[in-house]
Amino acid sequence: MGSLTRKAAIVGVGLSDLGHTPDKTFLQLIAQATQRALDDAGLKKSDIDGLFSAGWITMESIMVAEYLGIQPTYSDNTLPGGSAFEFHVEHAVAAISAGLCETALICYAETPLSDRKRRITRSFTTGNPHETEEQFEIPYGQWVPIPTYALAAQRHMYQYGTTSEQLAEIAVAARKWASLNHLASMRDPLTVKDVLRSPMLSTPLRLLDCCLVSDGGGAVIITSAERAKNLRKRPVWVLGTGEAHTHRSISGMPDLTVSPAKISGARAFSMAGVSPSDIDVLQLYDSFTITVLLQLEDLGFCAKGEGGPFVESGRLAPGGATPANTGGGGLSCLHTGMFGIFLLIEGASQLWGECGNRQVANTKLVLCNGVGGNLASSGTVILGVE
Amino acid sequence: MTTEYKKPLPYINNETKTYWDGARSHELLLRRCRACGQYHFYPRDFCPACFSFDVEWVNASGRGTVYSVTICHLPAAGFKDLVPYNLVLVELEEGPRMMSNIVDCPNEDIKIGLPVEVTFDDVTPEVTLPKFRPVSA
Numbered sequence: 001m002g003s004l005t006r007k008a009a010i011v012g013v014g015l016s017d018l019g020h021t022p023d024k025t026f027l028q029l030i031a032q033a034t035q036r037a038l039d040d041a042g043l044k045k046s047d048i049d050g051l052f053s054a055g056w057i058t059m060e061s062i063m064v065a066e067y068l069g070i071q072p073t074y075s076d077n078t079l080p081g082g083s084a085f086e087f088h089v090e091h092a093v094a095a096i097s098a099g100l101c102e103t104a105l106i107c108y109a110e111t112p113l114s115d116r117k118r119r120i121t122r123s124f125t126t127g128n129p130h131e132t133e134e135q136f137e138i139p140y141g142q143w144v145p146i147p148t149y150a151l152a153a154q155r156h157m158y159q160y161g162t163t164s165e166q167l168a169e170i171a172v173a174a175r176k177w178a179s180l181n182h183l184a185s186m187r188d189p190l191t192v193k194d195v196l197r198s199p200m201l202s203t204p205l206r207l208l209d210c211c212l213v214s215d216g217g218g219a220v221i222i223t224s225a226e227r228a229k230n231l232r233k234r235p236v237w238v239l240g241t242g243e244a245h246t247h248r249s250i251s252g253m254p255d256l257t258v259s260p261a262k263i264s265g266a267r268a269f270s271m272a273g274v275s276p277s278d279i280d281v282l283q284l285y286d287s288f289t290i291t292v293l294l295q296l297e298d299l300g301f302c303a304k305g306e307g308g309p310f311v312e313s314g315r316l317a318p319g320g321a322t323p324a325n326t327g328g329g330g331l332s333c334l335h336t337g338m339f340g341i342f343l344l345i346e347g348a349s350q351l352w353g354e355c356g357n358r359q360v361a362n363t364k365l366v367l368c369n370g371v372g373g374n375l376a377s378s379g380t381v382i383l384g385v386e
Numbered sequence: 387m388t389t390e391y392k393k394p395l396p397y398i399n400n401e402t403k404t405y406w407d408g409a410r411s412h413e414l415l416l417r418r419c420r421a422c423g424q425y426h427f428y429p430r431d432f433c434p435a436c437f438s439f440d441v442e443w444v445n446a447s448g449r450g451t452v453y454s455v456t457i458c459h460l461p462a463a464g465f466k467d468l469v470p471y472n473l474v475l476v477e478l479e480e481g482p483r484m485m486s487n488i489v490d491c492p493n494e495d496i497k498i499g500l501p502v503e504v505t506f507d508d509v510t511p512e513v514t515l516p517k518f519r520p521v522s523a
Binding site: 129130132134135136137138139140141142143146147150151152154155158199200201202203204205249250251256 | 393394395396397398399402427428453454455456457458459460461462463464465468471473475483484485486487498499509513515
């Protein structure tokens with residue numbers, strides 16, 4: 001298998017306005033984030049020849065390209081859920097490495113918070129009769145994603161004795177990071193007891209086990225190794241990537257305690273030639289507390305079943321041995337529906353040492369892992385500055 | 387009987403009609419591969435394990451265990467009247483897992499590992515949903 005390690009680098013990132021943006025469409029946010037990412041890289045829009053986008057509008061990438069005024073000669077609309085942008089990194093590096101494009105724009109925005117008032121809704125299941133969940137799950141009262149992730153959490157508790165207190169530790173750590181990030185939506189102190197007192201939504205998941213609903217977008221610029229060396233910022237090398245999906249519906253998940261991060265993670269570590277103990281900072285998809293727990297196990301940061309004890313005592317929090325989701329994550333910073341782009345942006349920012357109060361000193365290696373659908377897809381990206 | 391059933395109903399197609407016809411006759415039908423012997427769910431015209439198209443319909447035993455369970459306090463569209471209601475994955479004796487609801491059992495007594503057996507809920511004259519209840523002692 002060919003290796004993509006050090007074939008391309010992240011050279012610029014940009015965030016749009018975040019949180020609640022009732023005066024902006026998702027396209028406006030994409031333009032904002034793209035402009036900021038290009039400025040960050042010291043590149044022009046005309047430098048972009050590869051476009052990687054994902055969203056819920058039919059042929060969205062075509063629309064995004066027209067809106068931005070880009071006519072890409074390499075285009076990728078891969079949509080495996082919130083992990084889309086980690087998949088896009090792998091695809092972009094492969095395309096760059098094959099000489100099919102030189103400078104890739106990965107961009108995305110969504111405005112689910114403001115869309116509530118605009119009466120725009122989207123859902124994983126569409127009422128399309130060809131969707132198997134419509135036939136075999138929806139008639140029983142299934143909806144995505146809280147009950148489906150709750151089924152996974154319940155099974156993990158049953159098999160390994162994981163507790164609600166341990167899951168709450170993950171939400172508390174995210175809040176501690178968020179308190180150091182002025183862009184985060186939820187910055188008030190949070191305790192395990194607060195999480196356990198929050199309303200039950202779908203056993204065992206409570207309100208504060210679940211991510212936020214926010215508006216926002218981001219953009220990431222990736223270019224070839226050769227070009228990356230001559231730009232404004234120190235290249236953030238893509239050292240390893242992996243992607244996998246194992247099912248779509250939660251009833252089709254081979255084992256409710258094992259996510260496809262087990263596969264994508266192994267591939268990324270193998271490509272990068274590093275192991276979990278080498279990683280300085282983690283950016284893990286935190287749609288729910290259980291999502292983080294499963295990734296920690298499946299990526300090999302602890303053994304299967306030991307995620308509960310592993311996250312105790314603030315291990316993921318500021319000052320902990322395994323700093324994770326340093327921006328506050330989807331649980332406390334923002335969550336727009338597909339959080340994966342923000343994992344890459346925070347990961348690269350940590351490597352550039354741009355994170356202010358929440359900067360983790362001497363960060364050399366960062367792992368970003370996106371998870372999409374019903375724990376269905378996983379994309380792993382290992383980034384480094386050396 | 388004119389009470390209207392307002393919850394979502396399955397979209398039945400040519401590939402799955404036999405399954406839903408079976409449910410209407412109060413039989414739980416599964417697809418089994420004649421080539422490799424594997425059962426699968428949801429039913430397809432081929433075996434997702436070995437990709438043989440030589441698959442047959444067989445009567446399931448109707449027995450299984452609860453593989454996972456959640457009690458939904460936030461309802462799906464159409465389910466507000468049932469809150470809190472249970473949603474389970476049942477692992478059938480034959481191997482495959484399917485989503486369903488447990489009936490004839492208080493939510494707090496639905497535990498992972500609970501032995502269950504199929505029962506049939508005739509929700510409309512055309513549609514019957516296979517559900518499960520605890521195996522009677």
